[in-house]
Amino acid sequence: xxxxxxxxxxxxxxxxxxxxxxxxxxxxxxxxxxxxxxxxxxxxxxxxxxxxxxxxxxxxxxxxxxxxxxxxxxxxxxxxxxxxxxxxxxxxxxxxxxxxxxxxxxxxxxxxxxxxxxxxxxxxxxxxxxxxxxxxxxxxxxxxxxxxxxxxxxxxxxxxxxxxxxxxxxxxxxxxxxxxxxxxxxxxxxxxxxxxxxxxxxxxxxxxxxxxxxxxxxxxxxxxxxxxxxxxxxxxxxxxxxxxxxxxxxxxxxxxxxxxxxxxxxxxxxxxxxxxxxxxxxxxxxxxxxxxxxxxxxxxxxxxxxxxxxxxxxxxxxxxxxxxxxxxxxxxxxxxxxxxxxxxxxxxxxxxxxxxxxxxxxxxxxxxxxxxxxxxxxxxxxxxxxxxxxxxxxxxxxx
Ligand code: PLP
Numbered sequence: 001x002x003x004x005x006x007x008x009x010x011x012x013x014x015x016x017x018x019x020x021x022x023x024x025x026x027x028x029x030x031x032x033x034x035x036x037x038x039x040x041x042x043x044x045x046x047x048x049x050x051x052x053x054x055x056x057x058x059x060x061x062x063x064x065x066x067x068x069x070x071x072x073x074x075x076x077x078x079x080x081x082x083x084x085x086x087x088x089x090x091x092x093x094x095x096x097x098x099x100x101x102x103x104x105x106x107x108x109x110x111x112x113x114x115x116x117x118x119x120x121x122x123x124x125x126x127x128x129x130x131x132x133x134x135x136x137x138x139x140x141x142x143x144x145x146x147x148x149x150x151x152x153x154x155x156x157x158x159x160x161x162x163x164x165x166x167x168x169x170x171x172x173x174x175x176x177x178x179x180x181x182x183x184x185x186x187x188x189x190x191x192x193x194x195x196x197x198x199x200x201x202x203x204x205x206x207x208x209x210x211x212x213x214x215x216x217x218x219x220x221x222x223x224x225x226x227x228x229x230x231x232x233x234x235x236x237x238x239x240x241x242x243x244x245x246x247x248x249x250x251x252x253x254x255x256x257x258x259x260x261x262x263x264x265x266x267x268x269x270x271x272x273x274x275x276x277x278x279x280x281x282x283x284x285x286x287x288x289x290x291x292x293x294x295x296x297x298x299x300x301x302x303x304x305x306x307x308x309x310x311x312x313x314x315x316x317x318x319x320x321x322x323x324x325x326x327x328x329x330x331x332x333x334x335x336x337x338x339x340x341x342x343x344x345x346x347x348x349x350x351x352x353x354x355x356x357x358x359x360x361x362x363x364x365x366x367x368x369x370x371x372x373x374x375x376x377x378x379x380x381x382x383x384x385x386x387x388x389x390x391x392x393x394x395x396x397x398x399x
Contacts, residue, residue, distance in 0.1 A: 265305025
């Protein structure tokens with residue numbers, strides 16, 4: 001029986017036994033701080049000679065495990081987790097640019113990244129230029145004219161699923177002396193590994209396919225060790241590091257990534273074929289369909305499929321979109337993607353809300369463009385739900 005007062009015993013009682021044999025699945029280390037035996041241990045852990053942890057914001061064991069897993073899957077020297085995909089992207093830019101410089105980014109950049117570039121980087125006197133990443137001669141010209149420190153690409157673009165020719169674009173970027181950063185959120189390392197094609201850094205919004213279940217908010221950056229460590233220091237300074245529970249959940253999702261991506265890809269193709277046969281659909285955008293302008297490139301770079309996103313242009317603009325969305329029963333309107341459930345979004349009011357209307361039009365995102373994120377359900381149930389909504393449009397036209 002302890003002679004400690006209950007007030008003290010309640011705080012200290014019950015020593016944690018860390019088992020000597022490894023658990024078969026990762027335990028959650030939710031601790032926000034760690035103890036040191038003496039000053040020698042403080043010095044060893046801060047100095048990196050001993051394998052210890054210090055404080056939540058500097059990273060915990062679950063984050064380290066996720067980082068190692070992603071580095072391995074991406075074929076990267078190192079990886080660092082972040083609080084969100086946007087923090088990972090911000091850290092990638094900050095680590096590469098330093099005090100100033102020029103960014104050349106794909107004109108189809110994700111809406112949040114566009115806002116970051118415009119609101120933060122341009123306002124901080126960085127020079128930002130956009131280029132059509134499909135047009136290699138335009139990219140070459142832009143690189144020659146602007147001599148950027150960063151060439152920023154997206155592996156598969158949102159929402160129209162244009163395919164970045166990663167080997168060609170990385171080579172052009174490097175010849176111009178730029179660091180190449182690729183957002184591969186839509187692709188994941190299950191489908192493409194940008195570092196194998198020359199990228200210096202790869203960023204992901206982990207809450208999409210890597211987490212996979214719509215319950216994670218996190219980001220990750222993988223690539224050259226020196227850049228990753230600069231990004232880590234930036235994230236620690238900004239307090240934008242990866243929370244432990246998010247890392248634990250993301251790793252759990254990652255275990256089924258390859259299986260899910262195969263199913264997302266086959267379901268997306270089934271959805272795309274179904275849409276192509278609908279009279280109310282003006283155009284389907286999916287790179288695994290032979291009518292996609294980059295079908296051959298997609299087949300070469302993505303032999304295991306191109307993932308779960310399908311965009312299509314619905315005739316009739318916003319009124320038709322509104323009616324169509326209301327008639328869906330299984331497919332929910334969700335402003336995210338990559339979940340096990342099939343979801344739909346209307347880019348004009350979601351991802352592209354802050355993109356000026358004329359730029360949206362130039363990108364090919366019209367008032368009728370919808371984006372489906374095909375889940376892992378039975379494909380017949382997904383296409384039946386779509387048929388029901390198309391039938392509703394037909395009834396309206398007849399009324
Ligand atoms: N990149 C892409 C392609 C995205 O779709 C998103 C979010 O939708 C992000 C980056 C930003 O990620 P997060 O929302 O985790 O900050």
